[in-house]
Amino acid sequence: MSAVQSTQSSKNRRMRRIIVDRGIDLVLLVFSLLMLLPLVFLVSNGFKTPQEMLAWPPTIIPANPTIDNFAAVLQDTPLLRWIFNSILFAVLSTLAILATSSIAGYILAKFRYRSLNVIFALVLATAIVPFEVYMIPLYFQAQSLGILNSIWGLLLGYLVMSFGIFLIRQNVIHSIPDELLEAARIDGAGELWIFFRIVLPLLRGALGALGVLAFFQAWTAFAWPMIVATNREAYTIEVGLALFQTGFTVDLGRLSAASALVLIPSISLFVILRRNFVQGVASTGLKE
Amino acid sequence: MLRRKRWLFAILAILPTLAIFAWLRMYPIFETLRLSLHKWDILSRNKPFIGLANFQELMTDRLFHEALLNTSIIAFGVLIITIPTAMVLAALIHYRTRSRLSGFYETAIFLPHVVSLVPAAMAWKWIFDARLGPLNAVLTFFGIEPQAWLFDPTLSVISVIVLCSWQALGYAVLIYLVGFKSLPVSLYEAAKLDGASGPQSFWFLSIPMLKPITLYVSVVTLVSGFNVYAQAFVLASDAQGAPGRQVRVLVLDMLENSFRNYRVGYAASEAVVLLLIVLVLTLIQFSLLRERGRA
Numbered sequence: 001m002s003a004v005q006s007t008q009s010s011k012n013r014r015m016r017r018i019i020v021d022r023g024i025d026l027v028l029l030v031f032s033l034l035m036l037l038p039l040v041f042l043v044s045n046g047f048k049t050p051q052e053m054l055a056w057p058p059t060i061i062p063a064n065p066t067i068d069n070f071a072a073v074l075q076d077t078p079l080l081r082w083i084f085n086s087i088l089f090a091v092l093s094t095l096a097i098l099a100t101s102s103i104a105g106y107i108l109a110k111f112r113y114r115s116l117n118v119i120f121a122l123v124l125a126t127a128i129v130p131f132e133v134y135m136i137p138l139y140f141q142a143q144s145l146g147i148l149n150s151i152w153g154l155l156l157g158y159l160v161m162s163f164g165i166f167l168i169r170q171n172v173i174h175s176i177p178d179e180l181l182e183a184a185r186i187d188g189a190g191e192l193w194i195f196f197r198i199v200l201p202l203l204r205g206a207l208g209a210l211g212v213l214a215f216f217q218a219w220t221a222f223a224w225p226m227i228v229a230t231n232r233e234a235y236t237i238e239v240g241l242a243l244f245q246t247g248f249t250v251d252l253g254r255l256s257a258a259s260a261l262v263l264i265p266s267i268s269l270f271v272i273l274r275r276n277f278v279q280g281v282a283s284t285g286l287k288e
Numbered sequence: 289m290l291r292r293k294r295w296l297f298a299i300l301a302i303l304p305t306l307a308i309f310a311w312l313r314m315y316p317i318f319e320t321l322r323l324s325l326h327k328w329d330i331l332s333r334n335k336p337f338i339g340l341a342n343f344q345e346l347m348t349d350r351l352f353h354e355a356l357l358n359t360s361i362i363a364f365g366v367l368i369i370t371i372p373t374a375m376v377l378a379a380l381i382h383y384r385t386r387s388r389l390s391g392f393y394e395t396a397i398f399l400p401h402v403v404s405l406v407p408a409a410m411a412w413k414w415i416f417d418a419r420l421g422p423l424n425a426v427l428t429f430f431g432i433e434p435q436a437w438l439f440d441p442t443l444s445v446i447s448v449i450v451l452c453s454w455q456a457l458g459y460a461v462l463i464y465l466v467g468f469k470s471l472p473v474s475l476y477e478a479a480k481l482d483g484a485s486g487p488q489s490f491w492f493l494s495i496p497m498l499k500p501i502t503l504y505v506s507v508v509t510l511v512s513g514f515n516v517y518a519q520a521f522v523l524a525s526d527a528q529g530a531p532g533r534q535v536r537v538l539v540l541d542m543l544e545n546s547f548r549n550y551r552v553g554y555a556a557s558e559a560v561v562l563l564l565i566v567l568v569l570t571l572i573q574f575s576l577l578r579e580r581g582r583a
Contacts, residue, residue, distance in 0.1 A: 020486075021384065021387075025384060027380065028377070028381060028389070028393045029389065031377065031393075032392060032396035032397060033396070035397050035457075038412060038454070039399070039400070039408065039411060041414070041415075042411035054420060056422075100304070100305040103304075107298050107301050111294070113295060115299075116298065119302065119306060123309065126317060128566060129317055129563060130562065131515075132542070133320055133559045133560075133562055133563045136323075136543075136552060137316035137320055138316040141311075156312060159308050159312060160308050160309055160312065160313065162313075191294065192297075219404065220403075220405055222406070223517050223518070223539060226543075227543065238404055238405060241406045241410070242406045242521055245410065245413070246525060246530075252413070252420060255413075259407030259408075263403055263404065263407050263408075266403055266404060267403060270399065277402065278398070278462060281459065281462055282463065282465075
């Protein structure tokens with residue numbers, strides 16, 4: 001009797017649990033789709049004719065898709081040039097940040113000298129100063145070097161990343177034991193050899209995460225490219241699009257097409273590199 | 289001898305990075321502080337020292353007040369929307385970790401955070417558009433008057449807040465997920481044995497235990513809120529089409545003073561105000577964390 005009752009109640013509990021789980025799934029699914037909806041519409045609007053743009057309710061899959069918007073945008077603006085500028089800028093910035101962060105992070109983690117502690121304190125102290133605070137003097141530095149309107153001017157603001165140095169330092173401390181380095185030294189290995197052959201390979205995961213973070217940081221940069229690039233040929237994609245939309249505010253079809261052209265590669269890249277990215281961003285929240 | 293050689297290697301290896309750092313970070317930061325005490329319009333050769341006069345002028349500058357107010361409203365608005373939503377979403381996703389869809393939830397919510405700002409803002413420009421936008425169409429369907437979202441002074445601030453929250457949410461959810469994963473499972477099992485329901489253990493266990501994370505995410509969200517620029521630039525063009533004028537934010541006001549009005553010293557004093565805001569927020573975070581550590 002009581003045995004039957006208890007299986008009955010555990011059955012009920014299991015049923016309730018399944019209902020709750022499905023309910024939560026439903027909430028999350030609806031929310032996720034709502035988050036994606038603006039982007040989905042943006043891409044679909046790019047393929048719509050002006051008439052269909054006005055249709056209500058808005059269609060997700062265009063009835064008669066057209067590539068007129070894309071053709072018009074590619075003709076009106078040097079969009080491909082802007083995309084090229086953005087990619088070059090992001091790649092070079094990523095390489096610079098990886099190089100500076102890995103060397104500085106390793107040195108600051110494994111070499112204990114008082115002078116280095118001072119340097120690390122300075123890195124930490126400047127880390128909280130937002131870029132916007134010092135970009136005006138930086139602009140005049142770029143100007144006096146004569147590199148406004150060039151990739152080098154864009155790069156000037158994105159060669160080092162305090163957080164990158166910090167991240168690599170943490171990683172070296174946690175994943176590379178002193179004994180390993182000492183053993184290599186006793187075997188007669190030089191410091192450079194140790195860095196390139198032992199330290200860098202062990203940091204592959206952390207560097208991957210940092211690389212993705214650095215790439216997207218430069219790819220989405222706005223204020224700095226905005227003031228450095230004033231020449232149409234030198235715009236990054238963000239600046240180009242932002243100024244293009246002020247030109248003619250009416251044609252949302254063309255704006256959507258241009259935006260879609262930019263979004264599709266960056267979304268694909270993100271989906272491929274999701275693991276690295278999530279790891280990188282998640283580590284920004286970790287405190288000692 | 290060997291020690292000396294190692295020291296030399298360390299210094300030589302770090303020197304290039306240090307040089308870049310000093311030249312492109314510390315020097316411009318120092319310059320910002322210095323220029324804020326000087327009067328400098330790009331054209332003139334001399335930059336007289338004028339003490340705190342720039343800051344005194346800021347106190348009576350109507351445009352600066354407007355920018356500061358808008359920026360603060362945006363920063364706190366995004367905070368108020370983002371933190372509770374992110375916490376609940378992260379709790380639900382964490383609860384459904386084993387579900388096959390959990391990867392999709394994470395990606396979908398995080399995606400707006402990584403896509404380029406301007407194209408994403410373009411999507412919202414369409415949504416908020418007074419004539420073509422689906423938002424007004426939905427409102428009309430429910431019998432509510434259509435609104436000029438991007439031209440009304442209050443509604444345009446709300447529009448910027450919505451866009452910024454949509455972008456900030458993914459980051460907050462991700463950090464909270466890391467937090468949830470680090471909470472001890474045994475505690476939740478004990479609570480369950482004592483008959484606590486899911487929502488109860490969320491309220492009485494998760495929220496208090498995640499306080500340091502909430503503090504961190506709040507400060508990051510506020511700081512990036514105070515640096516808002518691109519979103520207002522794209523969404524809030526004024527009636528003449530001048531970008532960003534409808535919702536004036538600090539960074540825009542600063543850049544206009546520097547590059548349109550050629551008042552670099554004055555713009556630098558605005559940058560110093562921005563820096564002070566960020567410093568105060570960071571100090572609050574640290575002191576609250578320390579207080580917790582002592583308690």
